[in-house]
Amino acid sequence: MRAFRAGVWLELQIIRSSPDTLIPFFTAPLFTIIFLMIVRNGGRHDLQPDALMAPVLMTLWWFALFHGGNLVTGDRWQGVLEWILAAPSSLATVILGRIASIMTIGLVGFFEVWAVGRLMFGVSIPFEHPLALALTLLVTVFAMAGTAVAFAALFVLTRNSYTFANSSSFPFYVLGGVFVPIALLPGWIQPVTKGVFMSWSSDLLRSSLKPAPIDNEWGRLGMVLLLGTLSFLLGRIVLFYVLRRMRTTGELATA
Amino acid sequence: MSAVEVHEIRRVFTPRKREPVTALESVSLTIPIGEVHGLLGPNGAGKTTLVKILSTVLLPTGGSARVLGHDVVDEAAAVRPQIGIVFGGERGLYWRLTGRQNLEYWGALYKLSRSEIKHRSAQLIERVGLSERADERVETYSRGMKQRLHLARGLIGDAKVLFLDEPTTGMDPLAAREFRALIGELRGEGRTILLATHDMAEAEALCDRVTLIDRGVILATESPRTLGRVISRFQRIDVEGADDGLLARIAALPGVSSVAPADVGVRIEVAEEGVTSDVLKLLVDSGVTSVRTSLPSLEEVYVQLIGDRGLQV
Numbered sequence: 220m221r222a223f224r225a226g227v228w229l230e231l232q233i234i235r236s237s238p239d240t241l242i243p244f245f246t247a248p249l250f251t252i253i254f255l256m257i258v259r260n261g262g263r264h265d266l267q268p269d270a271l272m273a274p275v276l277m278t279l280w281w282f283a284l285f286h287g288g289n290l291v292t293g294d295r296w297q298g299v300l301e302w303i304l305a306a307p308s309s310l311a312t313v314i315l316g317r318i319a320s321i322m323t324i325g326l327v328g329f330f331e332v333w334a335v336g337r338l339m340f341g342v343s344i345p346f347e348h349p350l351a352l353a354l355t356l357l358v359t360v361f362a363m364a365g366t367a368v369a370f371a372a373l374f375v376l377t378r379n380s381y382t383f384a385n386s387s388s389f390p391f392y393v394l395g396g397v398f399v400p401i402a403l404l405p406g407w408i409q410p411v412t413k414g415v416f417m418s419w420s421s422d423l424l425r426s427s428l429k430p431a432p433i434d435n436e437w438g439r440l441g442m443v444l445l446l447g448t449l450s451f452l453l454g455r456i457v458l459f460y461v462l463r464r465m466r467t468t469g470e471l472a473t474a
Numbered sequence: 475m476s477a478v479e480v481h482e483i484r485r486v487f488t489p490r491k492r493e494p495v496t497a498l499e500s501v502s503l504t505i506p507i508g509e510v511h512g513l514l515g516p517n518g519a520g521k522t523t524l525v526k527i528l529s530t531v532l533l534p535t536g537g538s539a540r541v542l543g544h545d546v547v548d549e550a551a552a553v554r555p556q557i558g559i560v561f562g563g564e565r566g567l568y569w570r571l572t573g574r575q576n577l578e579y580w581g582a583l584y585k586l587s588r589s590e591i592k593h594r595s596a597q598l599i600e601r602v603g604l605s606e607r608a609d610e611r612v613e614t615y616s617r618g619m620k621q622r623l624h625l626a627r628g629l630i631g632d633a634k635v636l637f638l639d640e641p642t643t644g645m646d647p648l649a650a651r652e653f654r655a656l657i658g659e660l661r662g663e664g665r666t667i668l669l670a671t672h673d674m675a676e677a678e679a680l681c682d683r684v685t686l687i688d689r690g691v692i693l694a695t696e697s698p699r700t701l702g703r704v705i706s707r708f709q710r711i712d713v714e715g716a717d718d719g720l721l722a723r724i725a726a727l728p729g730v731s732s733v734a735p736a737d738v739g740v741r742i743e744v745a746e747e748g749v750t751s752d753v754l755k756l757l758v759d760s761g762v763t764s765v766r767t768s769l770p771s772l773e774e775v776y777v778q779l780i781g782d783r784g785l786q787v
Contacts (some may be wrong), residue, residue: 221582221585222582222583222585224582225579225582225583228578228579228582229568229579229582232571232575232579233568233570233571236570236571236611237570297565297566297567297568297569298563298565298566298567299565299566299567299568301526301529301531301566302531302559302561302566302580302627303583304530304531305529305530305531305554305557305559306554306580306583306584306631307551307554307555307583307584307585308582308583308584308585313583463533466531466532466533467533468487468488469487469523469526469532471531471532
């Protein structure tokens with residue numbers, strides 16, 4: 220637990236000293252405006268809540284992928300990774316603490332998007348099923364954190380992790396149904412989306428904003444949780460083997 | 475139980491598309507608890523590789539190593555709380571955080587309680603002389619200050635065994651002297667220290683024993699003084715007032731390796747044990763009284779054993 224807390228604390232200090240980390244909070248309002256303009260000009264005012272949820276998910280995903288995914292690589296380039304490994308705490312737990320810290324901060328995006336919609340367009344997030352909405356957001360954050368651990372482990376193997384992070388963002392937006400619901404995607408691609416936790420999250424988030432009762436709410440929440448847990452476990456395993464490999468090859472430090 | 479036991483450690487690096495490089499070849503070494511042990515060698519000798527293996531961050535290709543009885547590969551988790559590591563250079567710190575924040579983070583990684591972290595960080599900051607700058611970002615620190623912070627970080631876990639790799643890199647002479655005094659204090663506290671360095675004076679001043687290592691092979695392990703004696707056959711005799719004829723006779727003696735002009739007078743070097751007394755007898759019998767013998771310094775031992783290869787690694 221101390222390692223987790225150490226990770227949370229470190230990340231808060233880093234974010235405080237590096238405000239550029241919070242760039243997604245500047246882009247979220249812009250995406251909110253773009254998506255709201257599209258649905259309003261298309262005459263689909265019924266899709267305005269969906270247009271608000273998309274930038275929330277994109278902001279969270281940005282934090283998970285670009286910040287969380289680059290944690291181990293960043294530590295390696297700073298020459299810190301070796302010394303963390305030589306310390307008694309588990310690196311995976313420290314990383315999880317750091318990612319949890321980032322993702323929790325990322326939730327601010329939800330309120331930011333809500334405020335932009337309300338102040339600029341007079342559109343509010345309809346809290347039709349507030350408990351389902353809150354639980355889905357929490358479980359989504361957990362799943363993103365788990366996935367970020369997996370990315371953090373994989374990105375350290377690459378020479379330019381930002382390129383990989385960049386190219387991983389849009390496929391997830393599509394496969395995760397972040398703005399365009401999965402049901403509208405070509406039929407052949409839909410089975411693939413079932414393995415992407417974000418497709419379950421985004422559908423459930425949209426359902427929680429509509430007055431109709433949510434179909435299979437707990438089952439869908441369970442799927443997000445399950446896929447997030449699997450990502451985290453996969454991330455831990457990959458991290459273990461990647462670090463073992465680097466201890467073997469002597470590549471923990473970059474110079 | 476010894477603090478460090480290294481048994482026939484071998485480490486081969488296999489870079490992509492290049493020939494394998496042997497960094498350590500069958501290295502064996504034992505360091506008793508409480509000893510300050512120097513690991514002396516030129517760049518590329520294998521010092522850092524050995525320190526990294528002992529720190530559990532690098533796996534050996536063969537052989538075994540134990541720190542305080544725990545195997546560094548199979549029992550790495552038991553080794554880690556017992557060791558502290560200090561590396562030279564500017565990397566290994568979060569530059570955007572303050573010195574104190576860095577230290578507190580490392581304290582948390584060593585599983586210290588909140589109060590212990592606060593107390594020990596403050597104590598170490600004071601000890602390494604960073605009190606006035608502790609709450610400024612590391613990116614504003616000079617190289618020497620970063621080095622002091624590295625040292626404080628190595629001590630935050632109250633380690634019983636310390637691995638110091640070129641710890642005075644970047645320190646000004648005054649700071650380096652203070653650092654050496656600190657090593658003396660740490661020795662007094664009963665800690666075992668493995669000091670990898672290529673600074674002869676540092677090794678000679680601090681170490682109970684030194685190991686000379688080159689190209690991954692241990693050349694000798696002795697006290698600095700004994701190492702000097704090991705090659706006492708290379709003893710030097712500085713002479714003033716000897717005429718050319720006498721010097722020619724000395725040069726012809728078996729075991730005399732060189733007779734060459736020195737800053738003052740002439741320096742005679744012998745290459746065999748027992749020859750010194752023959753040379754001295756000849757000098758005294760010839761009426762030369764300005765004679766001085768000296769043992770080689772550790773630096774000279776180093777050059778004799780490793781060879782003067784200039785900048786080549």
